[in-house]
Amino acid sequence: MFVIGERINGMFENVAMAIKEGDKATIQDLALKQMEAGADALDVNVGPAAEDPLRTMEWLVKTISEVTDAPLAIDTPKFEVMEAGLKLCKNKAIINSTSGDREKLDKLLPLAKKYNASIIGLTMNKSGIPQNAESRAEIAAQIVMYAQEQGIDMNELYIDAVILPVNVAQDHSREVLDTIRQCKLLCDPPPKTILGLSNVSQKTLDRSLVNRTYLAMAIACGLDAAILDPLDKDLMDSMITAELLMGKQIYCDNYLEAYKKK
Amino acid sequence: MEKVTEKWASKVNELIIGATQKEGGTRSSVIKVGGATTLPFLHFEGVIPNPPAIAMEVWDMEPPDWPAVLREPFRDVLGDPVEWAKKCVNEYGADFLCLRLASTSPDTKNNSPEEAARTVKRVLEAVSVPLMIIGCNQAEKDTEVIPIVSEAARGENCLVGIAVQANYKTITAACQSGGHSVIAESPIDINLAKQLNILISDMGFPLEKIVMHPATGALGYGLEYTYSIMERSRLAALQGDKMMSMPMVNFVGQEVWRAKEAKTSEEEVPEWGPLASRGPLWEATTAVSYLQAGADILVMCHPKAIDSVKKTIEELMKK
Numbered sequence: 001m002f003v004i005g006e007r008i009n010g011m012f013e014n015v016a017m018a019i020k021e022g023d024k025a026t027i028q029d030l031a032l033k034q035m036e037a038g039a040d041a042l043d044v045n046v047g048p049a050a051e052d053p054l055r056t057m058e059w060l061v062k063t064i065s066e067v068t069d070a071p072l073a074i075d076t077p078k079f080e081v082m083e084a085g086l087k088l089c090k091n092k093a094i095i096n097s098t099s100g101d102r103e104k105l106d107k108l109l110p111l112a113k114k115y116n117a118s119i120i121g122l123t124m125n126k127s128g129i130p131q132n133a134e135s136r137a138e139i140a141a142q143i144v145m146y147a148q149e150q151g152i153d154m155n156e157l158y159i160d161a162v163i164l165p166v167n168v169a170q171d172h173s174r175e176v177l178d179t180i181r182q183c184k185l186l187c188d189p190p191p192k193t194i195l196g197l198s199n200v201s202q203k204t205l206d207r208s209l210v211n212r213t214y215l216a217m218a219i220a221c222g223l224d225a226a227i228l229d230p231l232d233k234d235l236m237d238s239m240i241t242a243e244l245l246m247g248k249q250i251y252c253d254n255y256l257e258a259y260k261k262k
Numbered sequence: 263m264e265k266v267t268e269k270w271a272s273k274v275n276e277l278i279i280g281a282t283q284k285e286g287g288t289r290s291s292v293i294k295v296g297g298a299t300t301l302p303f304l305h306f307e308g309v310i311p312n313p314p315a316i317a318m319e320v321w322d323m324e325p326p327d328w329p330a331v332l333r334e335p336f337r338d339v340l341g342d343p344v345e346w347a348k349k350c351v352n353e354y355g356a357d358f359l360c361l362r363l364a365s366t367s368p369d370t371k372n373n374s375p376e377e378a379a380r381t382v383k384r385v386l387e388a389v390s391v392p393l394m395i396i397g398c399n400q401a402e403k404d405t406e407v408i409p410i411v412s413e414a415a416r417g418e419n420c421l422v423g424i425a426v427q428a429n430y431k432t433i434t435a436a437c438q439s440g441g442h443s444v445i446a447e448s449p450i451d452i453n454l455a456k457q458l459n460i461l462i463s464d465m466g467f468p469l470e471k472i473v474m475h476p477a478t479g480a481l482g483y484g485l486e487y488t489y490s491i492m493e494r495s496r497l498a499a500l501q502g503d504k505m506m507s508m509p510m511v512n513f514v515g516q517e518v519w520r521a522k523e524a525k526t527s528e529e530e531v532p533e534w535g536p537l538a539s540r541g542p543l544w545e546a547t548t549a550v551s552y553l554q555a556g557a558d559i560l561v562m563c564h565p566k567a568i569d570s571v572k573k574t575i576e577e578l579m580k581k
Contacts (some may be wrong), residue, residue: 145507234489250506258505262465 001239002041002225004035005096007169007197010047019046019056027089027145028067029058031198034069037230038260041094042068043083053081061088073120073227079107086115093117096227097160100125100139103144107225109150118156120194121147123179130163131171133178136161137186140179144186158194158225159183165202166210180221192224214240219243267307270500274558275470275507277443278415280329280356280392281419289418290390295558296509301496302556305581313579314553316568317394317561318356319515320346321473322373322381323365329525331541335565343381344481346390351389352421354565361385382414394421394561396445402467405432412440421445421473421511421559427458434467445511447475450459450484452491473559474508480517480524481548486543488512492555512552515563518545542566550574 007030010016018026025118031042032130037153042064053076061072071092074085086093097120098108105121112119121143123129123136130136131185140159145155161179164172185240195218201210215226219242229237252258269504276297293315296353300308304526314546324341325333339345341360350356356434365373382395395411397404404424409432416439423445425433434459437444446462457477463469476491516581518524524541528536534540545567549560553575562568 011463247501250456250494251458252505253453253455254457254460257464258456258503261460261504 001193001219001243002194003039003227003230003239004041004043004194004226004227004235005031005037005230006043006196007034007229007231009040009045010050011045012047012058016047019060020215021052022059022061022064022179027063029046031064031068031070033173034230035068037233038236039230040069041071041073041092043073043075043096043227046081053078054084057081057085061085065090071118079188081113082108083111084118086111086117089115089117094158095119097122098143099185105143105146109147109152111154112149112152113191115198119152120158120160121145121191122162124162129164129172131175133161133175133182136179137182138177140183140191141186142189148187149223152188154187154191157191159191160194160196163195163197163200163214163240165204166200166214167204177217180218184222193222194225194227195223197226197228204217207247208234211235215239216242220244249253265306268300269447270308272298272301272500272504272507274496274499274509277420277470277473277509279315279394279421279443281441284534285419286471287418287510288386288390289392291357292419293392294397295559298556300500302554303578306415310579312558313575314557315358315559316356316549316571316575317358317360317559318350318354318565318568319360319362319561319563320350320385321362321364322378323352323371325364326370328519329537329541331524332519332564333536339485344384347385347389350364351391354568356568357391358394358559359385359389359395360561362412363395364406365398365399365404367400368403369400370398372403375407377408378407379408379414380409386415386418392420393418394423394445394559395442396423398432401425401428405429407438408433409439412436412442416440419443423447425458425462425473427454430458430462431465434465437471438467440464443471443473445473445475446508446540447477450477450479450487452476452492452494455495456505459508463505468503469508472508474510475513476544477509478514478517478552480511480514480521481516481544481551482523483521485548489551489555492557494554495517496556507526509558510556511559511561512549512557513517513561514549515551515561515567518548539566539573542570546570546574554579 039134050056072098073094098104123139161176201207274296280289280292296313363378365371418441420440422444479485479488523543542564547572
């Protein structure tokens with residue numbers, strides 16, 4: 001599974017502090033630790049309280065690029081900040097994200113094409129987050145259609161069925177799993193699927209337990225990627241074990257070690 | 263019609279066996295195997311930089327059970343590993359030899375590690391082609407013999423075996439110390455094969471110097487089982503599993519010449535046809551099947567079978 005490390009996000013205190021103080025070391029340490037823990041890419045989010053999101057995004061991307069060539073997921077709702085981040089990416093970038101709204105797709109899909117970036121498409125729009133799998137899949141189908149019109153390869157498109165916290169929207173957990181399955185049937189080859197995993201456990205008491213259980217369930221439904229905390233060892237071990245159970249790696253007694261040695 | 267090709271994520275490890283003077287050895291040539299970026303011989307889909315290699319078997323004693331058809335090509339040298347090795351190279355054009363230290367087995371002569379080391383040194387002096395060295399395939403005796411033998415061949419970058427679950431620590435350490443590559447064997451079990459590779463790697467031995475032996479079944483005696491393991495292993499390698507990316511070896515001769523189809527004369531079973539061609543054919547057919555499964559090294563015995571497989575490899579390597 002493609003793992004995007006979520007820790008470089010201004011909503012975390014240590015990152016917010018580092019941004020405020022221009023502390024490169026903390027950011028770079030987080031980048032390297034996440035890669036070492038098995039992340040394939042790094043999410044970059046300036047956080048909700050950034051005074052100058054554009055400058056901050058540029059600073060984060062530059063700082064991270066000094067220590068790693070990892071693909072970066074530029075995580076922002078603002079178009080100018082998105083483009084600023086993409087411009088500075090030396091390697092593969094991922095646009096995090098667009099919704100199903102036509103206006104957003106019309107701006108972000110061409111951006112993906114321009115920068116040869118992958119793009120995450122959320123199955124929500126101005127009307128909000130749909131209640132059930134069918135409605136989510138409908139939005140996914142629209143995103144797929146517009147992406148194909150723009151000549152974007154399905155390998156570059158990640159459909160995010162928008163998981164909600166289990167403590168307030170418990171019904172959605174099942175619907176999202178269903179949506180992941182349905183996305184596989186949209187076209188051939190199908191788009192990829194992704195989840196912002198940590199959202200499922202917001203404000204629960206044992207976030208790690210909820211996260212890793214849901215991840216295993218999602219992997220069984222065919223999940224291709226996730227934005228998560230790679231520093232959660234139990235989560236990563238669960239992911240590797242779920243993939244093993246889905247036949248993605250050949251079993252051996254030290255399968256955890258084998259995966260990490262890759 | 264559209265040509266459908268795969269784009270594989272990774273490739274098979276490339277391995278060099280033998281060391282020339284430049285590299286600290288005394289070989290006049292080296293053998294290079296592995297490196298493929300696609301399934302066997304699919305030149306239209308990827309790169310296959312090295313043809314599979316054939317190692318010709320030489321024993322350090324006269325094989326007690328070889329049928330006449332197999333003894334015939336080596337009739338005057340069977341008891342003398344040095345002359346046997348020379349005959350393989352000079353008369354039969356072998357460019358890679360497998361020296362089998364069968365005499366060290368408690369079931370044969372139970373020769374000492376020191377005697378085995380002497381034989382290895384003499385063979386290394388007599389011929390200048392790269393060498394595979396294997397013990398008697400009894401795990402415990404091999405742990406006594408291989409370290410001494412490995413030391414005797416130090417610097418020649420041989421392919422040494424056989425490491426199994428029971429003795430891999432000693433065999434691997436011996437290869438590490440002597441600068442050799444190691445054959446890691448598992449009993450037709452892909453999970454144990456992967457596990458053994460990890461265990462060997464945990465000792466600090468480089469993954470790139472491991473050759474996998476998934477245990478060879480002769481045609482009619484389990485070939486399909488080995489074949490399917492090898493196929494799965496090769497697919498895993500191409501999909502990026504570094505623990506399965508090693509070149510693979512099959513001990514074809516060892517298995518085939520135990521089979522009744524390769525030993526029984528036409529007097530006993532007329533329907534089977536003449537043994538003179540049947541025996542080598544059984545060996546060649548087994549070998550060629552394994553080529554399709556991804557064998558990078560074939561250890562073979564009969565010159566006729568080897569010739570036939572060499573020609574097949576040439577054809578298969580044509581782009």
